[in-house]
Amino acid sequence: MRRRLAPAALLLPLALLLSACGGNSAADTGSGTDGKGSVTLNVGDQKGGSEAVLRAAGELDNLTYKIKWSTFTSGPPLLEAVNAKAVDVGGVGNTPPVFAAGANSNISVVAAWHGTSKGEAILVPKDSSLKKPEELKGRSIAVAQGSSAHYQLIASLKEAGLGLSDVQVKYLQPADALAAFTSGKVDAWAVWDPYTSQVLQGGQGGQGGQGRILADGDGAVNGLNFQVAAPTALADKEKAAAIKDYLDRLRRAQDWVYDHPQEWAEVWAKDTGLPYEVALASVKRTHASRVPVAVDQPLIDSEQQIADTFTSLKLIPNKVDFADFVDTRFNGDLPPSTTAPRVYKES
Known part of the structure; x- marks a missing residue:
């Protein structure tokens, strides 16, 4: 009988358990950011997300518009709010836009960041007998349906010569999965x-680590994160200008994270309730690696592959043409989406 691990309540604070890249939950409409001008940008966020990093990097100073923040527990409901025109722009992982596109939602991917996928992992308990992904055949695996981890699981199983039908998939949101x-x-x-x-x-x-990585997504998945906007907001000249400024600020904030990983980890830990050591490990493994990149054809092709995979598994009902759900107007002189992620530098 497997040794029982530490109780879930000791591992992650509730606020972070609710923050995820997949699942269903309503928005909590909360704080605003004062700025000048008559335009208000409605921004979808997750706990410890865009607002926190922009504030830490000093990028919420001297705004020429106001921001109304809505905090969501995950990517799919955030995109539902974009589709409903309740949110003008918001950040999600690489898989929720595919499912939103499959539902023919009114969304447009307007910005992208490319990072490592080492933080996307298949974890097993520390004392598990499993040593390689091929040994997962017949085993039970928890994953959030429609999340970035869902596709990472499919890709990792494929590399091991397995499919979803070879394992017992338990569709659980993070709190229940933990x-x-x-x-x-x-x-x-x-x-x-x-x-x-x-x-x-x-x-x-x-x-006292509670588990270990059996396989990670590095090289198996695309490592992309997105900002997604409502087409109606993009059609509004003043809101489109605010979105452009907002995206520029996010890109500068990401540069700040790379140059100040310890400072960001401190802010992030305080905002989410994570232990500082955990926050710093996540920043080193995942957050500091992200590079702002263009929304280009290789990106579209990569997301199309994800969409086709889920369609073939009948998890998305219809064929998706992902190119119909992107807007390239904010690319500027950004590097291609295939640009290598940054390497974390010890300071």
Whole structure:
């Protein structure tokens, strides 16, 4: 019988358990950011996300428009709000836009960042007998349906010569998946950072890791993150100008994260309730690597592959033409989407 791991409640604060790249949950409309002018940009965010990093980097100063922030627990409901015109722009991972496109939602991918996928991982308990992905055949794996981890699981299984039908998939949102993983009710968990760092680092203070990585997404998935806008907002000249400025600020904030990883980890830990050691590990593994890139044809092709994969598995009902869901007007002189992620530098 597998050793029981530390209780789920000791691993991640509730606020972060609710923050994910997949799943269903309503928005919590909250704070605003004062600025000059009559335009208000409605921005969708997640806990410890865009607002936190922009504020930490000093990029919310001297705004010529106002920002109304709406905090979501995950990517899919954020995109539902974009489709409903309740949100003008917001950030998500690489898979929620594919499912939104499959539902023929009114969304446009307007900006992208390319980073490593080392934080997207299939985790197993520390004392698991599993040593390689091929041994997952017949085993139970928790994953959030429609999340970036969902595609990472499919890609990693394919590399191991397996498919979803070869394993027992348990579609669980992070809070339930964490509980199942730590209590030994599933053999593995496909998830993303900072959950990966939390499981590897262990409890408070980063002592005593609770699991290890069986496979990660590096080289298996595209490592892209997006800002997605409402076409109606893009059609409004003043809002489109505000979105352009907002995206420029986000890109500069990402440069700040790369140059100030410890400072960002401190802010992020405070904002989410994560232990500092876990936040820093996640920043080193995932966040600092991201490079602002263009929304270009290779990006469209990569997302099309994800869409076709989910369509072939009948998890998306219709054929998706991902090119219909992008807007390239904000590319400027950004490098191509295939640009290599940054390498974290120790300071």
